[in-house]
Amino acid sequence: MTWLDLPADHPFGLHNLPYGVFSVADEGDDAVRRVGVRVGDHVLDLAACAEQAGMESAAVWRGGSLDAFLAEGRPAWAAARAWLTGHLSNEEYRDCVEAHLVPVGDVRMHLPFSVADYVDFYASEHHASNVGRIFRPDSEPLTPNWKHLPIGYHGRAGTVVVSGTDIVRPSGQRKPPTEPVPTFGPSLRLDIEAELGFVVGGATRLGERVALEDADEHLFGVVLLNDWSARDIQAWEYVPLGPFLGKSFATSISPWVVTTDALRAARVPLPGQDPEPLPYLRGSGDGAGTAYGLDVHVEVEWNGTVVSRPEFRDMYWSPAQMLAHLSVNGATVRPGDLFGSGTISGPHRGTRGCFLELSWSGQEPVTLDDGGTRTFLEDGDTVVLRATAPGADGTVVGFGECVGTVRPAR
Amino acid sequence: MTWLDLPADHPFGLHNLPYGVFSVADEGDDAVRRVGVRVGDHVLDLAACAEQAGMESAAVWRGGSLDAFLAEGRPAWAAARAWLTGHLSNEEYRDCVEAHLVPVGDVRMHLPFSVADYVDFYASEHHASNVGRIFRPDSEPLTPNWKHLPIGYHGRAGTVVVSGTDIVRPSGQRKPPTEPVPTFGPSLRLDIEAELGFVVGGATRLGERVALEDADEHLFGVVLLNDWSARDIQAWEYVPLGPFLGKSFATSISPWVVTTDALRAARVPLPGQDPEPLPYLRGSGDGAGTAYGLDVHVEVEWNGTVVSRPEFRDMYWSPAQMLAHLSVNGATVRPGDLFGSGTISGPHRGTRGCFLELSWSGQEPVTLDDGGTRTFLEDGDTVVLRATAPGADGTVVGFGECVGTVRPAR
Missing domain, CATH: 2.30.30.230 (Fumarylacetoacetase, N-terminal domain)
Structure with missing residues (x-):
């Protein structure tokens, strides 16, 4: 041997x-x-x-x-x-x-590369619907634009850290609906988001776009990504310009960039898009060739207990669609650009990729193997994301781990 | 001589x-x-x-x-x-x-430096109120959080360009309220935002914050910043995660970074903050020393006609407050970070810093010196931002120009 x-x-x-x-x-x-x-x-x-x-x-x-x-x-x-x-x-x-x-x-x-621009998408219909129900109970769960475009926003590239980096609990403004004014202090609703991150290479010039058919030319590889989220800070700040401090304190990625070449056997059709998206999100063919999903099995472990097994194949929008969308306005693409898929959630409780959903905003605690229960993260908690995908000839492609431990607020 | x-x-x-x-x-x-x-x-x-x-x-x-x-x-x-x-x-x-x-x-x-992370704020009460009235006519103009924190979001660092760079009209999804579904095409409501940009130096470690009193240690200098905006793309995409493609195609900055040292004589008190902000936005003193405004006179020229003269002293939040806020959650600050103030608008029409406000969403055309009228930008239009501030001993501090010409969509 x-x-x-x-x-x-x-x-x-x-x-x-x-x-x-x-x-x-x-x-x-x-x-x-x-x-x-x-x-x-x-x-x-x-x-x-x-x-x-x-x-x-x-x-x-x-x-x-x-x-x-x-x-x-x-x-x-x-x-x-x-x-x-x-x-x-x-x-x-x-x-x-x-x-x-x-x-x-x-x-x-x-950290395997210098992160140029970091964008985070919101490409799981199950996640977006659940968050809509929780954050905006009086409205339709999905906003009217959701099935027409992959919604995304820019995050903080400078706080993307490699797996193993401790996560200091962020402080900020929180205002529960029951209080008249906000107070300042450590986040009380610290959460994870289990995602895949897509690592971009090559470059375009200002004013050019990456067509859907050319997305593979720029999609170098994939990492596990944990978009740590302070839900109380986010809920108070995010209208009207989106998440900011509720997300920008840290984003962890796994250290090994799995190439898109290694994931060719993991390509799967998307679950289906209705209404049919606009042509720039459909590609020139029937869509199956370029707008494909990936059969990546993700596992979320909380203090040693696997609490969720999200399936990336449940995502509504494909990685190529996300890249085609983010550059369709002529925005430059640079080597080192990173975009996250958004939380990977499936239709069942055991496939939800964040604790906001898993505990239904804190109302349904999660029981761990040690008998303890959790809604959001406590100091000292460790979260591990893992993933595998089918490889060529019946093999398995591993992503390794994306690990982070929560440290007390300073 | x-x-x-x-x-x-x-x-x-x-x-x-x-x-x-x-x-x-x-x-x-x-x-x-x-x-x-x-x-x-x-x-x-x-x-x-x-x-x-x-x-x-x-x-x-x-x-x-x-x-x-x-x-x-x-x-x-x-x-x-x-x-x-x-x-x-x-x-x-x-x-x-x-x-x-x-x-x-x-x-x-x-471009004078490599832009690390780019954040854009929304620090003018007049601008935020006007935009609220236009985008959300059925709600209060200011969201409930607006006077408690300087609202901001991350923009695309890779598309910050130096003055003189042509701006290609972006394409994207637009859905007028009168249409049932979105269509794809060049933006029909291309706009500017006249801002100041703050150039950050020094660095912090993950989990540390920049206290208001220490903000001056990191505020190296100031540029003029034009946050080009496609209002139709923005209006359709921005709920719930904020502006994305409506902004990310280009942001122009002036080539000369005016140091904060050169602007010491331009410091002025803020217009006044009510309610009093939380302590981390107030500093340890009475606030006047650290949370100061800047007396910068801005001029917006459209095809040779000065259409607006925004005053930076009208801004509600100070640059130091913006920096203290953006790092209060422990987000790292890196050399080359850039943050924009948001559109500088005053109380009168002649001090509005974007064309959305100046034309009141296209309803009140602007007349130029050549007799033409405008609501939003047409192909071939050139916009020049200029600014001056009082310098030491009765002198004048110039910012030079931030220029951009609109080129047709590709």
Whole structure:
């Protein structure tokens, strides 16, 4: 058995090959950051291996982030994947590869790229309907625009953090409906949102748009994303210009960027869109080819108890539709742009992707395996998101984990 | 007469000294970008001059942007201003300075810094009331939260462009109230928003906040900002998560960053806040010292006709309050963060800072000097924002211009 003899269901087999940025944990806080590829239970130091192998474009992985690689675009991504697959599966390159493998237990992971603009969508009909019922009980759950366009808003790129970063409970203004004026203090309704995040590469020029058919040229990869949310702060501030401080304190992403190439076997039709969207959201064909969903199974663990299993295939809008929409006004797309899907929720309680929905705004507590109950997050609570998707030839593609622990307000 | 013998009312005298990034126009598109300081009708090549003068920290201005200088923070900004003032007013350094001056007519200006996160506020009571009356005629003009917190939202950092960049008319979904479903096409209600933009320097760590009293440590400077807005796209998309594509296609800023140091003589009390805001927006003193307004006179020119003269002193919330608010939840502040004030509008028609208000949603056309009338922007229209403020000792501080011309939709 060698490091390459991985069981077929290993989430980080040769069909996956996600990219990340690591340092050697022993080397401390100032250790050099390196671009790595996860292979089984090891991380390949990509620049070092590629340079030793004499790969021409190895320099793109120097610099301790995926930024330069993201900028290169689809042809470079395809070439790198072919090169990697070849070198990892051919005995001839074994020495060169093995010289640059680090056990995954010995590394510390970092934010894999510089987040350019961060947009968060709202693409689950179940989530949007539930939130509508909770936040606006006297109105229709879905706003009139919801089925015509993927609703989104810009979030704070500077507070996107890598999995494992502690989350300090935010303070801010809250005004319960029963009080005449707002008060200031730590959020009392701290929540998660289980999402996928889409990592964009390549670039466009101001005034150009990314057509639906071209979205795959810019969709480099996918991460797990936890859009931490302070529901009390959000509820008071969000009319009329949308969420701001209720979201901007932190957004966690998983360290491994799973490529869209690794997710080709996970493509599934969308659940169905009625009314038919406008042509720029339909593509030039019948829509099935470009506006596809992804069969990603997500798991939400709260202090060791799995409390929800959202299915990404239930999402109403596709990732390609979201990218086509966000650039249809000519907004520039830059390498490192990140967009979240919005909370992934399904039709049943056990598939709801945030605690606002899961506890129905605090009215239906969640029981954990240790016997404790929860509505919103308490200090010291840890949330882990995990996901898998079907890979090529019956394999499994793993996303790893997106973890965060809540620390008391300062 | 030398280049230094500037009339006392010159908007770029020694009391101003704004920073920008220029290249020599003759050298073409790929010319080297240099950090410059505007002095009279010249631009000083700052790194070259400082290096020749043996200034220790001159390297911070190498690199063709203000990024490194912004990161250094207030002590470095103060030292640079003192050094500049000394070298520009002392005959001893004349040769060294003159060797690095370029006539302003010979330069091309660029985006002065990499925009980290861009936030847009909504800090004019007159503007928010007018927009409320127009967009939500059946509700109170101001939402219940408006006087408790400076409402803001994140915009798209990647589409902040320097003055002079053409603005391509955006396309998107519009649904007039009279139509049953949305249609797709070029915006028919393209508008401007005349604002000031605040350029942030220094940095905080995740979970820390910038107290009101410390805001000046992070407020490096001020630019003119035109938050181009497609009102029809915005009106259809903005409920419930706020403006998105109606704003994200372009935001123009003036090329010269006027330092907050140059604006000390322009500080004025706020118009008054009732109800009294929560303590974190009041500061530790009586509020007058830290939550001050700025006496900046803005001018909006439409195809050569000045159509409005908004006064920044009419703003309800102060820049320091906006910064304290945006970080009170522990959101990181990074060098290069930019926040807009929101449209500057006063109580009278001639002080309204956007065409939505000026034409009262298209019902009251504006007559230009050439006899033409306008409600919203037509292709080929040019808008120029200009501003001045009182400087030290009776001088005038100029902001220069923020210009944009509308090009047809693609």
